[in-house]
Amino acid sequence: MALPFRIEPHDQPIPAAERAVRMADPGFGRVFTDHMAVIRWSEAEGWHDAHIAARAPLVMDPASSVLHYAQEIFEGLKAYRLADGSTALFRPEANARRFRDSARRLAMPELPEALFVEAIERLVEADRDWVPAPGVDGSLYLRPFQIASEVFLGVKPSTEYLFMVIASTVGAYWKGGVRAISTWVSPDHTRAAPGGTGAAKCGGNYAASLLAQKEAIAQGCDQVVFLDAVERRWVEELGGMNIFFVFDDGSIATPPLTGTILPGITRDSLLTIARDRGMTVREERYAVDAWRADAASGRLVEAFACGTAAVVTAIGQVVDAAGRFTIGDGQAGPVTTALGDALVAIQRGAANDPHRWLHRLA
Known part of the structure; x- marks a missing residue:
């Protein structure tokens, strides 16, 4: 399945100097990039509206299904800057397969694996400057997730879903560095x-x-x-x-x-x-x-x-x-x-x- 991706660049991205300050000591999961990937699903249209947009808060109805029945799945993977300056993901296809398995278990629509990988690629391309330089003990952590977004309080699988990918520049997971x-x-x-x-x-x-x-x-x-x-x-x-x-x-x-x-x-x-x-x-x-x-x-x-x-x-x-x-x-x-x-x-x-x-x- 292929979908056209609409690219909507952030009109006020973090300035380079401020980005460098944030990336100097990012910790884990607190420093976020400029953009996010979004794809929607509905019973009527299937997967649609794939786009890269400025990272922004979600506006949700308080009756959104995910808030009450926890139909939610996620993944975690990283992008690395290689010695030649290029960027690579590690085994995104495996994450895509596991994401589909998780969706199946929670009665959610399964995002095609190629579309999962493309959404991540598009986001990394948009936020390439947030990937730490070669030799730096850091990476770009990617968090794909899917939530039930139908506004309904009945106990049943949702008829609408939102798939998103956000990204965070990260350093070592454990505070204080490598230790037992x-x-x-x-x-x-x-x-x-x-x-x-x-x-x-x-x-x-x-x-x-x-x-x-x-x-x-x-x-x-x-x-x-x-x-x-x-x-x-x-x-x-x-x-x-x-x-x-x-x-x-x-x-x-x-x-x-x-x-x-x-x-x-x-x-x-x-x-x-x-x-x-x-x-x-x-x-x-x-x-x-x-x-x-x-x-x-x-x-x-x-x-x-x-x-x-x-x-x-x-x-x-x-x-x-x-x-x-x-x-x-x-x-x-x-x-x-x-x-x-x-x-x-x-x-x-x-x-x-x-x-x-x-x-x-x-």
Whole structure:
């Protein structure tokens, strides 16, 4: 499906000097670009009215469906400035596929993958100056999302939707730079149950994680770890990231995708890189009791979390109802570092890209 994109440039973009100030230390998710991409859907017209416009507040009726029944999905991906000055996206086609899967689960119309990618390309082209220079530890974070916009209070799928992409210049996800984080294993709260929306990237999943994340902070930890909803035994994922375990025989493991875990694109990329390097990779369940025992015995030597925002982050300490334990020496280990470095090198065009993950813009 092809749609003509209407380009409406911002008539008062951020001046270059002010843009440079904002980009110098952007943090994460607070510095936004000049434009946004918009596509509308209705039962009568399907996908239509594709355009790039000045970023501006939304005007919504208080009875808009999304505000009451949470029909909302989103994605996250990044654009990078390469050494030759060109710009590239990392695996946008994978995000497009997952976006369609999420839409299907939430009874929303599925945006064609090519149109999803084109909307992102058009926005990056319009806001190319917001992509950090090569060599700078930063990127342009892209947030595509889709919301139900019908004005109606009945409980049913909406008949109107709004797809948008906004962009934010970002630096490191963790304040203070790269370090090993601590995690709190939630004893009371779960992220998703079988048959639920755990595999969809929808806002409701993240809303459900926030109370447990608040408890993690109260315990002096950076992130929460969720166990399965049935047995409260098996490690599933963090509040917003997948999790990996590294063992003393050089193998790595991560929980399997059983419908309650988000199929992370960073997760998939790391699994592929590890297999390319000849590592033994297992997608299998891992009990929280085994996590503690293996860390104590030395069988488990590293653990790390991964996601688009933080990329790869070592887990140094774990806190649960039984107390606190340390993984390895509490710092990022060699496998975590090597896999993270390999992924970043591909993302920034500094390494061979055998799977053609980089999507270079003209």
